[in-house]
Amino acid sequence: MSASGADRSSLFGRLRDGLQRTRRQLGERLANVLGRRGDLDASALERLEEALLEADVGPTTAGRLVARARGRMDQDPALDLEAALEAAATELLASHRADLSPRGAKPWVAVVLGVNGCGKTTLVGKLAADCARHGLSTMLVAADTFRAAAAEQLMVWAERAGATVVRAREGGDPAAVVHDGLEASRARGLDVVWIDTAGRLHTKRNLMSELEKIVRVCGRSVPGAPHHTLLVLDATVGQNSLAQARTFAELVPITSIAINKLDGTARGGAVLAIADELGLPISVVGLGEGIDDWAAFDPEAFARGLF
Amino acid sequence: MFEALTGRLDGIFRKLTGQARLTPESIQEGLREVRRALLEADVQVAVAKDFITRVEARAVGQEVLRSLTPGQQVIGLVRDELIRLLGDRPVTLAGSPHLPTVVLLAGLQGSGKTTFAGKLAHWLKNAGKRTLLASADVYRPAAIEQLERLGAQAEVGFFRADEGTQPAEIVRRAVDEARRRGFDFLVLDTAGRLHIDEPLMAELAELKAAARAHQVLLVVDGMTGQEAVRIGRAFAERTGIDGLVLTKMDGDARGGAALSLRQVTGKPILFLGVGEKLDALEAFDPERVAGRILGMGDVLGLVERARATVDREAVERMAERARRADWTLEDFLEQLRQMKKMGPLEDLAKMLPGVPRQALSEIGPQAGRLKRFEAILLSMTPFERRHPRRIDGSRRRRIAAGSGTTVPEVNQLLKDFEQARTLMKRLKHGPRGLKGLRGLMR
Numbered sequence: 001m002s003a004s005g006a007d008r009s010s011l012f013g014r015l016r017d018g019l020q021r022t023r024r025q026l027g028e029r030l031a032n033v034l035g036r037r038g039d040l041d042a043s044a045l046e047r048l049e050e051a052l053l054e055a056d057v058g059p060t061t062a063g064r065l066v067a068r069a070r071g072r073m074d075q076d077p078a079l080d081l082e083a084a085l086e087a088a089a090t091e092l093l094a095s096h097r098a099d100l101s102p103r104g105a106k107p108w109v110a111v112v113l114g115v116n117g118c119g120k121t122t123l124v125g126k127l128a129a130d131c132a133r134h135g136l137s138t139m140l141v142a143a144d145t146f147r148a149a150a151a152e153q154l155m156v157w158a159e160r161a162g163a164t165v166v167r168a169r170e171g172g173d174p175a176a177v178v179h180d181g182l183e184a185s186r187a188r189g190l191d192v193v194w195i196d197t198a199g200r201l202h203t204k205r206n207l208m209s210e211l212e213k214i215v216r217v218c219g220r221s222v223p224g225a226p227h228h229t230l231l232v233l234d235a236t237v238g239q240n241s242l243a244q245a246r247t248f249a250e251l252v253p254i255t256s257i258a259i260n261k262l263d264g265t266a267r268g269g270a271v272l273a274i275a276d277e278l279g280l281p282i283s284v285v286g287l288g289e290g291i292d293d294w295a296a297f298d299p300e301a302f303a304r305g306l307f
Numbered sequence: 308m309f310e311a312l313t314g315r316l317d318g319i320f321r322k323l324t325g326q327a328r329l330t331p332e333s334i335q336e337g338l339r340e341v342r343r344a345l346l347e348a349d350v351q352v353a354v355a356k357d358f359i360t361r362v363e364a365r366a367v368g369q370e371v372l373r374s375l376t377p378g379q380q381v382i383g384l385v386r387d388e389l390i391r392l393l394g395d396r397p398v399t400l401a402g403s404p405h406l407p408t409v410v411l412l413a414g415l416q417g418s419g420k421t422t423f424a425g426k427l428a429h430w431l432k433n434a435g436k437r438t439l440l441a442s443a444d445v446y447r448p449a450a451i452e453q454l455e456r457l458g459a460q461a462e463v464g465f466f467r468a469d470e471g472t473q474p475a476e477i478v479r480r481a482v483d484e485a486r487r488r489g490f491d492f493l494v495l496d497t498a499g500r501l502h503i504d505e506p507l508m509a510e511l512a513e514l515k516a517a518a519r520a521h522q523v524l525l526v527v528d529g530m531t532g533q534e535a536v537r538i539g540r541a542f543a544e545r546t547g548i549d550g551l552v553l554t555k556m557d558g559d560a561r562g563g564a565a566l567s568l569r570q571v572t573g574k575p576i577l578f579l580g581v582g583e584k585l586d587a588l589e590a591f592d593p594e595r596v597a598g599r600i601l602g603m604g605d606v607l608g609l610v611e612r613a614r615a616t617v618d619r620e621a622v623e624r625m626a627e628r629a630r631r632a633d634w635t636l637e638d639f640l641e642q643l644r645q646m647k648k649m650g651p652l653e654d655l656a657k658m659l660p661g662v663p664r665q666a667l668s669e670i671g672p673q674a675g676r677l678k679r680f681e682a683i684l685l686s687m688t689p690f691e692r693r694h695p696r697r698i699d700g701s702r703r704r705r706i707a708a709g710s711g712t713t714v715p716e717v718n719q720l721l722k723d724f725e726q727a728r729t730l731m732k733r734l735k736h737g738p739r740g741l742k743g744l745r746g747l748m749r
Contacts, residue, residue, distance in 0.1 A: 050352050053346060053352045053533070054351075054352050054533045055533070056349075056532040056533050056534075058346070058347065059343050059346045059347060115530075115555070115558070116417075116419065116422075116555060116583070117416075117417030117418060117419055117528065117554075117555070118417060119416065119417055146583065147453070147583070148452070148453045148454075148456035148457055148460075149449040149450075149452035149453035149455075149456055150449075150453075152448065152449035152452050152453075153447070153448045153449035153450075153453075155448075155449075156448030156449060157448060170456075201555065201557060201558040202558070202559075203557070203558050203559050204557075234417060234528070234530075236415065236528065236531050236532065236534045236538075237528065237530040237531060237532055237560075238349035238530065238531060238532020238533060238534075238560075238563070238564070239347055239348070239349050239532065239560075239561075240349070240530040240558065240559065240560035240561075241530075243559055243560075261415075261416065261417075263501065264415070264501045264502070264503060264534070265502075265503060265534060265537050266532070266533075266534045270532065289416070289446065289447075
């Protein structure tokens with residue numbers, strides 16, 4: 001996972017300094033009596049907790065992770081606090097990993113949703129390109145009929161990806177476009193359909209009902225569809241990600257989460273809270289605007305990136 | 308949330324009762340709760356720490372007031388300090404003496420720059436300023452088209468350079484165009500860029516120089532977490548910014564990024580984006596955002612929304628008729644429609660402080676009831692709406708069938724209406740009567 005070298009290393013450096021200071025102190029005063037895992041230095045603990053907070057993990061989950069890390073240290077005296085924390089985070093994330101490859105249905109239908117500006121269209125373009133590259137005939141459905149020029153943006157991506165696109169005019173009924181797209185994909189015997197929906201804040205009741213309808217329409221056109229509902233989250237967003245995930249999941253079953261914009265310095269720690277509290281799995285991460293700028297979710301690399 | 312915080316603080320401070328002054332020891336535990344609240348609101352860790360130190364310095368030595376609970380007292384201090392740091396009073400966008408005033412927008416991908424550009428143009432136009440829009444975003448597919456459409460919706464000027472023109476050149480030509488055609492404002496949209504993307508940050512500095520921008524506004528997603536500090540710092544250092552805009556504030560994010568950004572850039576927050584439509588833009592108000600960060604609800608926002616959406620003339624007309632006591636079902640229908648314009652009831656309720664989550668879920672059915680009311684009213688003839696007393700049993704059956712409701716529901720509505728009318732009559736004779744009500748709408 002790419003992250004800014006400079007910034008992370010400075011934080012990394014601070015933590016290392018902190019830990020080294022702790023170790024020195026322990027070495028000087030306590031090591032001979034208690035060994036390395038004697039009482040944890042309060043300031044080191046605070047520093048690590050702050051690192052978690054700075055990664056947007058949030059106070060509740062940060063507290064829980066620290067508690068779990070201490071549990072691990074009790075079991076394994078060789079672990080230091082940072083390694084224990086990283087292991088606790090990795091374990092939490094590894095048990096919440098999902099696969100986003102199309103399989104088991106034709107057409108395989110995925111609905112992509114999320115709040116405004118989280119990067120849905122760009123991610124859909126990248127994922128569609130990957131499908132096309134693997135020889136799957138792919139269609140994009142522009143179900144964002146609200147935002148000006150949203151369909152044009154998707155059309156450019158369709159061209160890059162080598163996928164066909166179905167769109168309606170601006171202001172049209174998104175559910176109708178979805179219906180048309182799915183009928184067309186069946187008639188043409190396509191393999192994969194990605195449905196790009198309009199950005200909507202989870203607090204907008206009307207827009208959320210519209211989303212519910214889109215999902216319903218999928219199932220009516222293609223039995224068993226959607227086969228995947230992908231909730232896109234912006235790593236830059238803080239604690240609101242949890243509220244977003246909770247509200248979207250209450251309305252439509254979320255198959256997995258994509259964490260976008262991890263190419264910046266944001267660490268996206270809010271997904272730990274989401275995994276912990278809601279149990280939603282993570283499938284892919286978005287890493288930029290280029291067609292290949294994404295990767296399957298790697299719990300270990302992500303956990304390492306938190307510190 | 309605010310109630311929760313005050314409640315927790317009161318619990319902690321209960322043992323304080325009888326103490327004359329706040330001491331460092333006595334407020335320690337309470338301040339930890341405040342810190343937690345700030346972190347949950349996405350205030351950056353170091354900024355929150357700093358803030359707590361300030362509040363502590365102010366709190367220690369204060370007398371414990373009898374009129375307030377200690378929790379309330381500390382919250383008051385917290386709130387005052389928050390307002391002070393957010394920037395005492397609202398600031399507006401300054402125009403330049405040399406026309407056109409060039410406003411350059413900058414920010415990360417997806418922060419809402421293009422939508423804000425459209426809203427700002429609309430806002431400026433309403434303020435009587437001739438405004439030209441132009442986009443230097445040659446990277447995101449269809450970004451220029453998006454702004455062009457928003458410009459058309461706002462009915463302001465749009466400058467389009469030839470395909471393939473470099474961003475800096477687009478900006479120079481847009482400035483020439485704005486000058487030549489005598490525009491008051493030029494609003495320049497730019498591509499979203501990461502604050503660590505060297506080439507693009509260099510490009511932004513170049514655009515600022517090419518445009519000789521008077522105002523560089525950093526547009527930031529109001530839901531931003533800890534990153535806010537790094538974003539603010541990087542843009543302030545690399546490009547230099549003059550003001551901040553927070554978008555997507557119509558959601559339920561607490562908006563702690565506002566404090567982080569203010570602290571690290573020292574620049575004023577000018578606007579809040581509160582929706583996808585062109586008019587969904589509000590001037591920044593420190594008091595309201597402070598309340599929101601602490602979870603106090605947005606009462607002022609509610610009042611403002613009522614002011615903005617309710618047709619004042621229609622209200623005046625209704626009030627006038629009510630005074631003459633010929634208030635009819637036509638007015639009732641009008642009233643329902645005014646209410647509907649303010650947005651879904653749940654949204655309104657969310658703006659009220661202390662409405663528990665569970666109560667919000669109960670509002671849904673209430674909204675449904677209003678919809679049925681409207682259906683009933685629309686199934687009446689204009690004659691019936693003007694003369695509700697003439698609606699007999701057969702008419703009631705027809706109305707119920709026409710609106711997909713039942714006769715008892717129609718009866719209930721008519722009964723409610725009669726009661727309201729009686730109340731109106733009584734108000735008419737009251738000392739303040741509807742004048743007081745009308746005063747609220749001003």
